Amino acid sequence: MCLPMSLETISGSSASAETSSHQLIDCDFHVNTPPISELHNYMPGAWARRFEMSGFDVPATQFTRKSAPVVDLGAAHDLLQVSGRIDGTLLIPVQAARAGLWTDAAGAAVVTAAMNQYLMENWQLKDRRNPRFLLAMAVSPLDPESAAASIRNFSADSAESEGIAAVLLPQAGSILLGNNYYYPIYDAASDVGLPIVFHPSGAEGSYLGGPPLAGGIPRTSPERRVLRGQVAEANLWSLIFRGVFERFPTIRFLFGDWGASWVVSALWRMDLEWRDFRYEVPWVKVAPSEYVYERARFAIHPWEETEDVEQFWNFAKLMQAERTLVLGGLDVNNLESSLHSVSEALGLLPADMRKRIALESAQEILGGEASSIEAKGQRREGNAGTTKLP
Amino acid sequence: MTQQRPRYEVGSVDDFELRKFTIVKIGNRSIGIVKTNGGFYGIANRCPHQGAPLCEGEITGTMLPSDPDTLEYGLEDAVLRCPWHGWEFMLSDGSTVGNTSRKRVKSYRVEVEGGCVYLCL
Numbered sequence: 001m002c003l004p005m006s007l008e009t010i011s012g013s014s015a016s017a018e019t020s021s022h023q024l025i026d027c028d029f030h031v032n033t034p035p036i037s038e039l040h041n042y043m044p045g046a047w048a049r050r051f052e053m054s055g056f057d058v059p060a061t062q063f064t065r066k067s068a069p070v071v072d073l074g075a076a077h078d079l080l081q082v083s084g085r086i087d088g089t090l091l092i093p094v095q096a097a098r099a100g101l102w103t104d105a106a107g108a109a110v111v112t113a114a115m116n117q118y119l120m121e122n123w124q125l126k127d128r129r130n131p132r133f134l135l136a137m138a139v140s141p142l143d144p145e146s147a148a149a150s151i152r153n154f155s156a157d158s159a160e161s162e163g164i165a166a167v168l169l170p171q172a173g174s175i176l177l178g179n180n181y182y183y184p185i186y187d188a189a190s191d192v193g194l195p196i197v198f199h200p201s202g203a204e205g206s207y208l209g210g211p212p213l214a215g216g217i218p219r220t221s222p223e224r225r226v227l228r229g230q231v232a233e234a235n236l237w238s239l240i241f242r243g244v245f246e247r248f249p250t251i252r253f254l255f256g257d258w259g260a261s262w263v264v265s266a267l268w269r270m271d272l273e274w275r276d277f278r279y280e281v282p283w284v285k286v287a288p289s290e291y292v293y294e295r296a297r298f299a300i301h302p303w304e305e306t307e308d309v310e311q312f313w314n315f316a317k318l319m320q321a322e323r324t325l326v327l328g329g330l331d332v333n334n335l336e337s338s339l340h341s342v343s344e345a346l347g348l349l350p351a352d353m354r355k356r357i358a359l360e361s362a363q364e365i366l367g368g369e370a371s372s373i374e375a376k377g378q379r380r381e382g383n384a385g386t387t388k389l390p
Numbered sequence: 391m392t393q394q395r396p397r398y399e400v401g402s403v404d405d406f407e408l409r410k411f412t413i414v415k416i417g418n419r420s421i422g423i424v425k426t427n428g429g430f431y432g433i434a435n436r437c438p439h440q441g442a443p444l445c446e447g448e449i450t451g452t453m454l455p456s457d458p459d460t461l462e463y464g465l466e467d468a469v470l471r472c473p474w475h476g477w478e479f480m481l482s483d484g485s486t487v488g489n490t491s492r493k494r495v496k497s498y499r500v501e502v503e504g505g506c507v508y509l510c511l
């Protein structure tokens with residue numbers, strides 16, 4: 001890639017040299033689960049019969065395209081290991097997020113738990129080889145007490161919980177995440193030290209009763225995909241202004257797949273409104289942006305934000321990217337191309353910011369086992385040739 | 391002998407109505423002096439946010455930092471709220487309530503002596 005001179009100066013040296021050794025954690029790696037018949041062993045027998053009798057099945061992977069964005073362990077591991085550039089991935093079971101929204105709250109909890117169990121066993125979460133697979137365990141938001149119990153249950157047995165690095169929480173209908181409805185879940189997540197992952201379930205703007213988009217009901221997929229950042233923005237404001245970050249002093253949130261450019265204006269605006277209306281929310285004790293910088297991160301596909309390299313650099317500055325962004329959504333079916341795009345995008349940034357986005361911010365927000373990835377990465381850095389980016 | 395800072399007589403105590411600013415102009419400075427139940431205060435008549443005539447704002451109390459979903463009212467007569475955007479400043483030192491901004495208003499000491507009110511620069 002030919003860089004404008006100003007960007008080369010910003011980066012300190014040429015992009016290709018600078019990007020040769022950094023480690024990556026992909027914080028938004030979609031994974032599939034099999035049909036429900038293969039999940040029977042992970043749920044009570046009566047429930048297995050119940051689903052069999054009714055012909056119930058897990059949700060389809062995608063609404064809009066037939067190409068599979070998710071793969072099984074074998075393919076994923078081979079691809080990622082051969083690439084030699086990815087040290088960790090946070091597995092996002094997107095189907096579980098949607099199953100968690102079924103109106104049958106008890107059935108949703110059973111299926112969600114079965115999916116978690118399946119992924120834990122079949123994705124070898126306990127295997128500490130590279131790349132390390134970590135799971136965002138899904139919970140159903142329809143029964144917060146039950147969800148909280150399942151979070152604590154995994155945590156109670158440390159060997160059983162190994163590899164669980166986050167809680168995937170879909171939004172329940174139009175109840176925004178700051179609502180006290182969710183507090184049992186935040187309480188449990190805080191107690192066990194897991195961050196909450198907020199990721200589209202597919203219901204946003206798609207189903208009546210799902211999280212609504214502003215202004216009206218869009219009809220087409222492109223509309224929904226452009227507009228769904230509104231859902232994340234509304235929930236972020238809700239978390240801050242309802243005082244969730246004060247009520248749960250260690251809670252952390254990872255926003256995946258919602259885009260990120262909206263964050264810039266959202267933070268400016270949130271701080272402005274707080275200065276004018278602090279008296280209405282006196283429990284918001286620091287500027288809203290400070291809660292975000294401390295305890296929220298946004299997973300981006302930097303190569304999708306813009307094709308103009310200079311614009312990407314400007315975007316990173318406006319975002320305070322070293323405090324807000326993590327990587328997510330590598331396309332395993334086109335991994336070389338996907339990694340190349342990441343390298344190009346990150347290569348535009350100063351080394352410190354690059355390392356923050358690729359690795360350190362992810363470790364901060366995931367905490368726990370993700371922190372050990374760095375040590376592994378550093379060891380590997382000493383092995384010439386294993387971590388070269390294009 | 392310490393040098394006395396200049397002070398200006400701005401009226402007798404009886405001239406001041408509770409919570410009603412008297413504006414004095416000294417050079418190019420516009421300064422409001424006000425009597426509250428907590429005493430006399432002097433503060434620059436210009437909001438550091440966007441330059442509003444701050445002393446046209448209300449002297450009030452406000453919500454104290456509190457736990458989520460609870461309200462606690464306090465600081466009665468200690469807070470000046472800007473008439474334009476509602477920014478709240480402590481009359482005592484010109485800082486924003488709740489540290490919402492690093493900007494602060496210049497505050498001035500006011501002395502009462504022999505029934506006269508003096509603004510100290």
